[in-house]
Amino acid sequence: xxxxxxxxxxxxxxxxxxxxxxxxxxxxxxxxxxxxxxxxxxxxxxxxxxxxxxxxxxxxxxxxxxxxxxxxxxxxxxxxxxxxxxxxxxxxxxxxxxxxxxxxxxxxxxxxxxxxxxxxxxxxxxxxxxxxxxxxxxxxxxxxxxxxxxxxxxxxxxxxxxxxxxxxxxxxxxxxxxxxxxxxxxxxxxxxxxxxxxxxxxxxxxxxxxxxxxxxxxxxxxxxxxxxxxxxxxxxxxxxxxxxxxxxxxxxxxxxxxxxxxxxxxxxxxxxxxxxxxxxxxxxxxxxxxxxxxxxxxxxxxxxxxxxxxxxxxxxxxxxxxxxxxxxxxxxxxxxxxxxxxxxxxxxxxxxxxxxxxxxxxxxxxxxxxxxxxxxxxxxxxxxxxxxxxxxxxxxxxxxxxxxxxxxxxx
Amino acid sequence: xxxxxxxxxxxxxxxxxxxxxxxxxxxxxxxxxxxxxxxxxxxxxxxxxxxxxxxxxxxxxxxxxxxxxxxxxxxxxxxxxxxxxxxxxxxxxxxxxxxxxxxxxxxxxxxxxxxxxxxxxxxxxxxxxxxxxxxxxxxxxxxxxxxxxxxxxxxxxxxxxxxxxxxxxxxxxxxxxxxxxxxxxxxxxxxxxxxxxxxxxxxxxxxxxxxxxxxxxxxxxxxxxxxxxxxxxxxxxxxxxxxxxxxxx
Numbered sequence: 001x002x003x004x005x006x007x008x009x010x011x012x013x014x015x016x017x018x019x020x021x022x023x024x025x026x027x028x029x030x031x032x033x034x035x036x037x038x039x040x041x042x043x044x045x046x047x048x049x050x051x052x053x054x055x056x057x058x059x060x061x062x063x064x065x066x067x068x069x070x071x072x073x074x075x076x077x078x079x080x081x082x083x084x085x086x087x088x089x090x091x092x093x094x095x096x097x098x099x100x101x102x103x104x105x106x107x108x109x110x111x112x113x114x115x116x117x118x119x120x121x122x123x124x125x126x127x128x129x130x131x132x133x134x135x136x137x138x139x140x141x142x143x144x145x146x147x148x149x150x151x152x153x154x155x156x157x158x159x160x161x162x163x164x165x166x167x168x169x170x171x172x173x174x175x176x177x178x179x180x181x182x183x184x185x186x187x188x189x190x191x192x193x194x195x196x197x198x199x200x201x202x203x204x205x206x207x208x209x210x211x212x213x214x215x216x217x218x219x220x221x222x223x224x225x226x227x228x229x230x231x232x233x234x235x236x237x238x239x240x241x242x243x244x245x246x247x248x249x250x251x252x253x254x255x256x257x258x259x260x261x262x263x264x265x266x267x268x269x270x271x272x273x274x275x276x277x278x279x280x281x282x283x284x285x286x287x288x289x290x291x292x293x294x295x296x297x298x299x300x301x302x303x304x305x306x307x308x309x310x311x312x313x314x315x316x317x318x319x320x321x322x323x324x325x326x327x328x329x330x331x332x333x334x335x336x337x338x339x340x341x342x343x344x345x346x347x348x349x350x351x352x353x354x355x356x357x358x359x360x361x362x363x364x365x366x367x368x369x370x371x372x373x374x375x376x377x378x379x380x381x382x383x384x385x386x387x388x389x390x391x392x393x394x395x396x397x398x399x400x401x402x403x404x405x406x407x408x409x410x411x
Numbered sequence: 412x413x414x415x416x417x418x419x420x421x422x423x424x425x426x427x428x429x430x431x432x433x434x435x436x437x438x439x440x441x442x443x444x445x446x447x448x449x450x451x452x453x454x455x456x457x458x459x460x461x462x463x464x465x466x467x468x469x470x471x472x473x474x475x476x477x478x479x480x481x482x483x484x485x486x487x488x489x490x491x492x493x494x495x496x497x498x499x500x501x502x503x504x505x506x507x508x509x510x511x512x513x514x515x516x517x518x519x520x521x522x523x524x525x526x527x528x529x530x531x532x533x534x535x536x537x538x539x540x541x542x543x544x545x546x547x548x549x550x551x552x553x554x555x556x557x558x559x560x561x562x563x564x565x566x567x568x569x570x571x572x573x574x575x576x577x578x579x580x581x582x583x584x585x586x587x588x589x590x591x592x593x594x595x596x597x598x599x600x601x602x603x604x605x606x607x608x609x610x611x612x613x614x615x616x617x618x619x620x621x622x623x624x625x626x627x628x629x630x631x632x633x634x635x636x637x638x639x640x641x642x643x644x645x646x647x648x649x650x651x652x653x654x655x656x657x658x659x660x
Binding site for chain 2: 016321326
């Protein structure tokens with residue numbers, strides 16, 4: 001019991017000393033340590049938010065779809081950028097083969113492409129995420145938007161000749177319709193690079209692809225009509241394959257369709273973002289490593305200076321009979337408290353950073369790329385505490401080697 | 412506890428029963444011993460104490476006097492178990508200090524010794540109550556008991572109404588009384604004070620002396636001082652010069 005009272009007493013003493021120093025700003029080292037951790041955690045939280053945003057939107061979500069087939073290196077197929085990422089080939093034929101399997105309810109390739117849409121007679125154009133699909137007979141929803149208004153199948157594909165009748169149909173989600181100021185029946189012109197094509201808004205549907213803190217404007221079109229615009233008719237390319245099925249046994253067949261692809265289940269969607277998307281994962285990992293390294297170096301240096309400035313008080317504690325281990329515990333606890341306070345400040349600033357990032361990308365690209373998740377709060381504060389714990393080794397070592405008598409005369 | 416106590420106390424007990432005892436103590440320091448390049452056997456040594464023998468019993472108030480550099484602080488450090496002698500014996504409450512490890516001396520200080528510093532050395536971020544309770548944390552006393560004991564001690568030194576104040580809000584005399592309360596909160600057998608009136612005016616110094624004098628009825632008290640007022644009120648005065656005891660009585 002006495003040991004527990006001592007432990008809690010020393011930790012409480014550490015908290016009171018740190019807060020006392022922060023209140024009076026008497027210690028620049030403590031203040032700088034808090035600011036250093038806050039800065040590192042701010043950057044880490046913001047970058048992690050962007051990584052979360054990118055990772056979470058890497059797959060095209062669709063109700064009733066049980067499997068996603070995505071290229072293993074599909075790192076850039078975010079909502080904002082899909083050009084240049086590895087793609088699946090011969091997708092119409094593969095999808096046709098899959099659809100003939102009785103166990104498969106529905107399959108469609110999906111090509112995503114950021115396009116500009118301009119309403120007829122409008123003076124401005126807006127960026128919209130176009131998703132090219134093969135609409136099924138039974139309406140479903142892809143990217144949160146119903147396919148009901150699209151003509152089933154992909155008539156323009158015409159067995160690979162791309163000379164079939166063009167439907168020119170386009171279904172917008174409400175975010176896109178609001179952005180463009182159009183409604184069902186209006187004409188819009190889509191542009192990608194130098195390619196332009198006219199579409200008719202077949203329908204406006206509720207439903208959104210969530211990214212960051214706001215909806216992404218989305219347009220559903222027939223795959224071949226988007227492929228024609230993006231120049232991906234050669235090889236019949238698409239970014240992903242969505243498969244809806246009740247049979248778990250179909251997974252092995254899906255996995256055999258393409259080499260170097262990942263098949264992800266619906267329940268594993270959240271995990272997939274981390275497991276198959278190396279860019280967001282790498283961003284998050286690098287931000288973590290940088291935050292910990294910068295934070296540890298900064299806090300260790302500052303708290304080392306603080307111990308040096310405070311060595312007389314530590315010597316007084318020693319003169320009172322404080323064990324060296326208690327003094328070290330005091331310094332470790334103080335360092336962790338300082339880092340955690342910095343972490344809390346950093347989380348608040350990091351949330352601001354996520355909103356700022358989204359505001360900038362919304363202004364420049366028309367989309368929001370960063371995502372705030374409450375888990376980020378716990379994660380960031382835990383990282384800050386880790387920074388404190390790791391960096392406390394140095395000030396604790398300085399405390400251990402502080403000679404009591406010499407430090408007593410230190411002023 | 413009254414503000415003015417000057418009772419006659421019995422003479423020192425026999426050496427064998429002394430709470431503090433030094434016998435033929437020598438303390439030498441190697442000059443520049445903290446330098447990486449001067450640890451050779453030819454490094455010059457300074458003898459701060461040379462064959463010092465004194466004893467202090469429970470109930471005694473002993474003043475250690477002498478000019479600067481006479482060895483007062485060195486002797487005080489030995490009696491407070493903050494240092495060990497180069498030669499000779501130092502016994503505190505029957506324990507041979509030389510036989511103890513650093514850890515053992517820390518425990519001895521925690522259990523047996525209270526120290527009052529010239530510059531008070533209170534922690535600025537803690538209240539008077541928090542400062543007084545500091546030694547009790549290390550002894551594993553519960554928070555409730557620490558608070559009660561600290562307030563009791565502050566009451567005894569006349570600062571019951573200042574318990575929540577930070578050191579910066581207290582006068583020099585009040586800070587020294589807080590320091591005395593802190594030194595006594597564990598009820599130590601030995602009280603060591605280094606120039607406790609050195610930074611106080613005469614009147615405040617007299618009041619602080621009253622408190623120290625009162626505590627001497629229950630413990631051995633040793634005060635290093637230049638202050639003639641302290642010397643006048645001590646039961647015994649040990650005078651040092653150049654590391655030697657020149658008078659004891």
